[in-house]
Amino acid sequence: MFTGIIEEVGIVSRIQRSGSSSFIEIQAKKVLEDVHLGDSIAVNGVCLTVTHFGSGLFRADVMNETLSRSSLGSLTSGSPVNLERAMAAGGRFGGHIVSGHIDxxxxxxxxxxxxxxxxxxxxxxxxxxxxxxxxxxxxxxxxxxxxxxxxxxxxxxxxxxxxxxxxxxxxxxxxxxxxxxxxxxxxxxxxxxxxxxxxxxxxxxxxxxxxxxx
Structure with missing residues (x-):
């Protein structure tokens, strides 16, 4: 679950689209402070799962359905994106209940x-x-x-x-x-x-x- 309070703006460093292995890599700082594999990060409001991370970036697999039904399909290398980590238990609820599953x-x-x-x-x-x-x-x-x-x-x-x-x-x-x-x-x-x-x-x-x- 998210709250809709953006933590930082990241930059798309790489995006690969194919029939079986589409993914996106994003340069970031704040959302990587306590990142783990399997964590959820909302990218422009779309909940994605971290499948790899390194110094200053993380990668998430993206289904073709997500690319076609959201604005993520129009992203290119260098595109800025809103980033928010899933809400931690006990964290401040500054926005409203956001699932990360766009309509x-x-x-x-x-x-x-x-x-x-x-x-x-x-x-x-x-x-x-x-x-x-x-x-x-x-x-x-x-x-x-x-x-x-x-x-x-x-x-x-x-x-x-x-x-x-x-x-x-x-x-x-x-x-x-x-x-x-x-x-x-x-x-x-x-x-x-x-x-x-x-x-x-x-x-x-x-x-x-x-x-x-x-």
């Missing part, structure tokens, strides 16, 4: 300044917008952010200078693709409510029919 992608369609803040508008699918609510949480490239506005086709967030400078969001341009993960609590609540809805008993009973002359 899909969105496209940056507008960026505008508002005093010290910067507004980003993201266009995405109805399936993702279904779970996005104003003042709720969303993870954009692994960054825990508060939704400021929602429309039928997009949502907007407003970020402070610290977020822009400490993550890759500040480098995004209109037309760029970002990874999106909805608040998992909303998805669980919807899932839990479905059996109850399916078991609703009809208001038409034998007594009702008898009282109404049937």
């Amino acid at each position: 899909g992608t969105g496209t940056v369609t507008d960026i505008r300044n508002d005093g010290i803040a910067v507004w980003y508008t993201i266009t995405t699918s109805p399936q993702i917008l279904h779970y996005i609510v104003e003042k709720g949480s969303v993870a954009i490239d692994g960054i825990s952010l508060t939704v400021a506005k929602v429309t039928d086709t997009s949502f907007s967030v407003s970020i402070i200078p610290h977020t822009a400078s400490q993550t890759i969001l500040g480098t995004k341009k209109s037309g760029d693709t970002v990874n999106l993960e909805n608040d998992i609590i909303g998805k669980y609540v919807e899932k839990l409510m479905k059996p109850a809805e399916a078991e609703k008993v009809s208001g038409i009973t034998m007594d009702f029919l008898a009282k109404n002359g049937f």
